[in-house]
Amino acid sequence: MVTTAAAAHKTRQQQNRVLIVGNYCHDVLIQNDTVKAESLGGAASFISNVLNGMSISCNLVSKVGEDFKYPVNYSPVVIPTSKTTVFHAYFDLGIHGNGHQDRVLRRVCACDSIRPSDLPDTRSNFGMAVGVGGEILPATLERMIESCDAVFVDIQALIRIFDSVDGTVKLVKLEETGFYSLLPRIVVLKASSEEAAFMDVEEVRKWCCVVVTNGKDGCKVYWKDGELGISPFLANQEDPTGAGDSFLGGFAAGLVQGLAVPDAALLGNLFGSLTVEQIGLPKFDSRLLQRVKDEVQRRKMQCLRCERSDNELKFLKPVGHEQFHASLGAAKITPPCSIQDRQWNPPSSPKKTEQIAIPHYTAQAKSLVNSVYEEPIQTVEGKP
Ligand SMILES: Nc1ncnc2c1ncn2[C@@H]1O[C@H](COP(=O)(O)OP(=O)(O)OP(=O)(O)O)[C@@H](O)[C@H]1O
Numbered sequence: 328m329v330t331t332a333a334a335a336h337k338t339r340q341q342q343n344r345v346l347i348v349g350n351y352c353h354d355v356l357i358q359n360d361t362v363k364a365e366s367l368g369g370a371a372s373f374i375s376n377v378l379n380g381m382s383i384s385c386n387l388v389s390k391v392g393e394d395f396k397y398p399v400n401y402s403p404v405v406i407p408t409s410k411t412t413v414f415h416a417y418f419d420l421g422i423h424g425n426g427h428q429d430r431v432l433r434r435v436c437a438c439d440s441i442r443p444s445d446l447p448d449t450r451s452n453f454g455m456a457v458g459v460g461g462e463i464l465p466a467t468l469e470r471m472i473e474s475c476d477a478v479f480v481d482i483q484a485l486i487r488i489f490d491s492v493d494g495t496v497k498l499v500k501l502e503e504t505g506f507y508s509l510l511p512r513i514v515v516l517k518a519s520s521e522e523a524a525f526m527d528v529e530e531v532r533k534w535c536c537v538v539v540t541n542g543k544d545g546c547k548v549y550w551k552d553g554e555l556g557i558s559p560f561l562a563n564q565e566d567p568t569g570a571g572d573s574f575l576g577g578f579a580a581g582l583v584q585g586l587a588v589p590d591a592a593l594l595g596n597l598f599g600s601l602t603v604e605q606i607g608l609p610k611f612d613s614r615l616l617q618r619v620k621d622e623v624q625r626r627k628m629q630c631l632r633c634e635r636s637d638n639e640l641k642f643l644k645p646v647g648h649e650q651f652h653a654s655l656g657a658a659k660i661t662p663p664c665s666i667q668d669r670q671w672n673p674p675s676s677p678k679k680t681e682q683i684a685i686p687h688y689t690a691q692a693k694s695l696v697n698s699v700y701e702e703p704i705q706t707v708e709g710k711p
């Protein structure tokens with residue numbers, strides 16, 4: 328076979344990808360026995376929404392039934408013998424209440440599992456295991472680990488079980504799942520504070536970076552021997568659905584573009600805060616997105632200038648982290664454009680995404696958390 332420069336370029340493009348794995352679903356928001364809203368759901372849809380908004384190309388593997396009713400940027404596999412996954416979210420204490428703890432989730436339909444053979448043959452730089460209804464199998468996660476340089480996992484893909492009568496979502500301890508032995512081979516495990524109670528953070532942080540999100544209070548990042556809190560952004564919460572997913576999308580977008588972990592987590596907090604302000608899948612204002620992209624570019628240049636080769640200061644925030652928080656906050660509160668100007672990437676005509684040079688993460692991609700830091704952070708008691 329003749330290898331042309333164009334073919335080589337195409338291969339490079341195919342390799343520089345984020346692979347998102349998880350089923351789309353139909354979300355039904357119910358309050359006082361009344362359907363308040365219906366929306367496209369699934370962590371995969373929220374995450375691809377953020378990555379597309381940040382002009383990062385991705386590849387998505389998802390399964391739905393023939394009843395799937397939303398147009399999407401990335402076509403799912405349609406399974407004729409199965410129905411689309413459906414979640415009913417009950418907000419009986421009020422949608423404006425104190426966040427996700429008010430929500431009872433029921434999986435009322437479950438589409439097929441995603442198997443290793445459903446994944447693409449090509450390698451990806453980043454893999455994101457983001458199931459919602461138990462569709463990701465241990466063998467699927469293992470295959471992702473083998474075919475991606477770095478794998479990020481949402482714990483909700485690993486620890487959910489579903490009541491056999493009404494589908495109510497319950498959580499099991501991470502160590503009791505078939506995924507536990509794979510943890511040393513993943514790079515980031517993200518959990519909400521509610522889900523974090525189902526793992527031993529002190530144990531898991533020895534193997535991978537653990538990010539625990541905490542609603543309006545932002546998030547906390549844990550490494551083997553350090554941890555740091557990342558400040559939130561103000562938001563008027565309308566619907567908590569998908570906040571954690573958008574957080575993970577923003578966090579991944581930051582890392583893909585070469586930001587240090589604390590800065591990437593800020594981007595996660597920003598997208599989480601933007602998501603709770605809308606019901607269902609958020610539509611991001613195009614000018615806001617441009618401002619955020621500009622800030623990220625500026626931050627990248629700034630960090631390149633202050634980069635140090637000194638590997639000892641691993642768990643420090645890069646200089647200017649607080650300023651980056653303030654700049655992103657300003658980008659968020661700059662008055663939005665009129666409703667007509669709002670840009671929603673029409674799923675039928677996917678927005679052309681610019682190819683971003685994704686840093687190559689080796690098998691031990693954990694070096695990504697050893698970025699350049701200059702401000703000391705709190706370390707865990709009894710650890711250096
Ligand atoms: N009320 C809020 N105000 C500001 N930021 C918020 C708020 N709620 C969530 N966020 C942002 O979104 C992130 C994820 O939120 P949260 O911890 O509620 O995730 P979650 O419980 O996984 O959400 P869900 O399951 O609904 O997707 C938080 O770390 C924070 O940055």
Ligand SMILES: O[C@H]1[C@H](O)[C@@H](O)[C@H](O)[C@@H](O)[C@H]1O
Pocket residue numbers: 352353354367368369370371373414432459483568569570571572
């Ligand atoms: O669309 C939502 C969203 O992806 C949430 O993160 C998940 O917890 C729900 O199960 C799903 O219905």
